[in-house]
Structure formats: structure tokens, C-alpha cells
Amino acid sequence: MTGINSNYGYMYRQRSQEEAEIGYLLATLASAAVLKALPSFSNPFEKQMKKEWANNALYKDAFIKSISNSGLDKVGVKLMHVPSGITDPKLLDVARGLNAFYTPDAKQVFLNADKATIAGFHELGHAMNHLKSKTGKFLQSFRRPGYAIAGLMGTVALFSRSKPKDAKRNVFDFVQDNCGKIAFAAMLPTVIEESMASYKGIKLAKQAGLSDALVKNLRKFYGKALLSYGGYALLIGFSTFIASKITEIFTRPKKIEY
Ligand SMILES: [Zn+2]
Numbered sequence: 001m002t003g004i005n006s007n008y009g010y011m012y013r014q015r016s017q018e019e020a021e022i023g024y025l026l027a028t029l030a031s032a033a034v035l036k037a038l039p040s041f042s043n044p045f046e047k048q049m050k051k052e053w054a055n056n057a058l059y060k061d062a063f064i065k066s067i068s069n070s071g072l073d074k075v076g077v078k079l080m081h082v083p084s085g086i087t088d089p090k091l092l093d094v095a096r097g098l099n100a101f102y103t104p105d106a107k108q109v110f111l112n113a114d115k116a117t118i119a120g121f122h123e124l125g126h127a128m129n130h131l132k133s134k135t136g137k138f139l140q141s142f143r144r145p146g147y148a149i150a151g152l153m154g155t156v157a158l159f160s161r162s163k164p165k166d167a168k169r170n171v172f173d174f175v176q177d178n179c180g181k182i183a184f185a186a187m188l189p190t191v192i193e194e195s196m197a198s199y200k201g202i203k204l205a206k207q208a209g210l211s212d213a214l215v216k217n218l219r220k221f222y223g224k225a226l227l228s229y230g231g232y233a234l235l236i237g238f239s240t241f242i243a244s245k246i247t248e249i250f251t252r253p254k255k256i257e258y
Contacts, residue, residue, distance in 0.1 A: 012164050012253040020160050023250025027158055030246055031239035041231025045224040049098055052118045052221065055214060060117040062208035066124055069207055077127045078106075079120070081113040102126040104140065121205045122222055125197030136196055142189035150236045153183035157244035160251035180241025187233035194229045198222035 052059070067073050086095035093099035097115030102108070102123040107130075109123040129136025156179045163173065175182065205218055 010255055010257040013256055014253050015160075015251050019250045023160075023247050024158060026250070027243040027246040031154065031157075031243040034235055034239035034242055038232065038235055041235075042228035045221070045228050046098060048217075048221050048224060049116060049118070052217065053097060053115045055217070056115055056117055058214055059120070059205075059210070059218075060113060062205050062210040062214075063117045063120040063124075065208035066121060066204040070124060070128060070204055072124060072127050072131065075131050076107045077124070077131070078108050079113065080108045080110045082110055083112060083114060102130070104130045107131070118218065118221060121201030121218065122198050122225065123201070124204055125200035126193075128200045129193060129196055133196075136193060139189045139193035139196070142186075143193070146186040146188075146190050149186035150183040150233075150240075153179040153186070153240045154236075154243065157240050158247055161248050162251075162253070164253045164255060166255075176244070179244050180237050183240040184233055184237025187229075187236060191226070191229045191233050195226055198226060 064079075067077065067079065082091050082094045084095055084097070086092070088095075091110065094101070094110050094116075095112055097112045100109065100111035100116060100119035100123050103110070104126075107127065109120060109127065111117065111120050111123065113120075126140075130140060131137075153175075156176055159176065161176070163169075169177065202215065202218055202222065206215055210218070
């Protein structure tokens with residue numbers, strides 16, 4: 001289809017179905033390739049986690065103290081020990097001593113207390129954010145919608161551009177033009193809340209008398225955990241941006257001057 005505007009001396013050529021299809025394919029491949037880098041942000045975390053299993057008894061002692069020192073036990077926070085061998089898919093990584101999490105609904109910290117208590121201080125930090133900090137709780141409320149919005153931007157990036165570059169923009173065009181930035185921004189509250197949780201967790205560990213050497217380990221470990229969140233936010237933003245640019249190149253009506 002060709003639209004001719006004789007007044008201005010140019011015309012727009014709408015893109016063909018084939019161009020749109022090639023654009024879709026390349027955009028999808030490019031964003032998948034970018035996301036391939038994701039494990040490189042979380043591998044250092046997992047590596048140190050395994051090393052720290054050997055120090056678990058020391059971390060565990062300080063962790064148990066921290067539950068009462070923080071006053072979190074008085075507001076109903078409980079440890080849920082997930083032993084090795086549990087096969088529930090939702091708890092598999094926790095049972096293997098590779099992860100831990102806090103559930104605000106039940107106020108429970110899930111971790112394998114025989115292996116991975118090092119992760120527990122950070123989870124207590126999440127509980128502090130949830131139960132003792134307005135800012136923390138506010139930031140936590142963005143977690144689910146943040147992931148949802150970031151995912152949605154990945155889809156928006158792949159929608160064809162029907163308008164020429166210099167056409168008047170509406171709200172949807174704005175979202176489409178900025179989908180990479182929006183995806184990144186949607187993840188930021190979560191990254192900030194994660195960093196707050198680690199900060200509070202390290203403070204609790206110190207108060208509970210964890211040795212300086214292990215506090216140093218803890219700091220490094222939480223730094224790597226944050227890197228995996230920050231890395232996710234960056235990559236999701238970047239992969240959305242790349243997908244959006246490629247889609248634009250292949251689907252935006254082309255201006256032909258004459
Ligand atoms: Zn966390």
C-alpha cells in the first residue's frame with residue numbers, strides 16, 4: 001500500500017507482511033540472546049552459597065538470635081525449615097540450600113537451616129521492611145505489578161508500528177516508544193527493596209555477634225544477590241529496548257522523499 005501526499009513532496013510506504021514477520025523473528029531472537037546473559041549475573045551468588053554451607057552452624061547461631069533481637073518473633077515471624085529431600089517444585093531450590101524466601105502473607109522465612117542460614121538475615125530484612133517500615137512495605141507492593149509490567153513491555157515491544165515517525169503520539173505510542181525504559185523502571189522498586197533487606201539483614205547479623213570475617217562474607221554474598229536483581233532489571237530493559245528497535249525498523253512506514 002502506498003500513500004502519496006503531493007503537498008509535501010514525500011510519501012509513506014507501508015511495510016509488507018513479510019517485513020513484519022522478519023522483524024518479529026529478529027526481535028524475538030535478539031531479546032532471547034540478551035536474556036541469555038542472565039545466568040552470568042546469578043552464578044556468582046550460587047557459587048558463594050555453596051561455599052558458605054560449611055559455615056552454616058555459625059550463621060545459624062546468629063540468625064536464631066536475630067529473630068528475637070529484631071523483635072520479629074513478637075509480631076509473628078516464624079522460621080520454616082525446609083530440609084534436603086523435599087520435592088515440592090516450589091521449594092526445590094530452598095531444600096537444596098540454594099535459595100530462601102519470605103512470605104508476607106504468612107510471615108514465614110523459608111530456608112534450609114542445615115545448609116543455607118546465610119540467606120536468612122536478608123529474609124529477616126524483608127520481614128522488617130514488611131512489618132516495620134512504611135517505605136519498605138510500599139516498595140514491596142510494586143513487586144508483583146513490577147514483574148508483570150516488565151513482562152508486558154516485552155510484548156508491547158513486538159507490536160507493529162503503524163504510524164510514521166513524525167505522526168502525533170498518543171499515550172500508547174508513548175508507552176511503545178519507551179517500553180525498554182518502562183520495563184527497567186518497573187523493576188527498580190524491587191531492586192531498591194532488595195538492597196534495603198540486605199542492609200537490615202547485615203545489621204542484624206552484626207548485632208547478633210557474627211564474627212567480622214563472616215560479616216564480610218555476608219556483605220559479599222548479598223552484593224552478589226543484588227547483582228542478580230540489578231542484572232535482571234538491566235537485561236529486561238535492554239532486551240525490551242532491542243526488540244522494540246528492531247520491530248520499529250521493520251514495521252514503521254517508510255518515508256520516501258521525491
Ligand atoms: Zn530478597
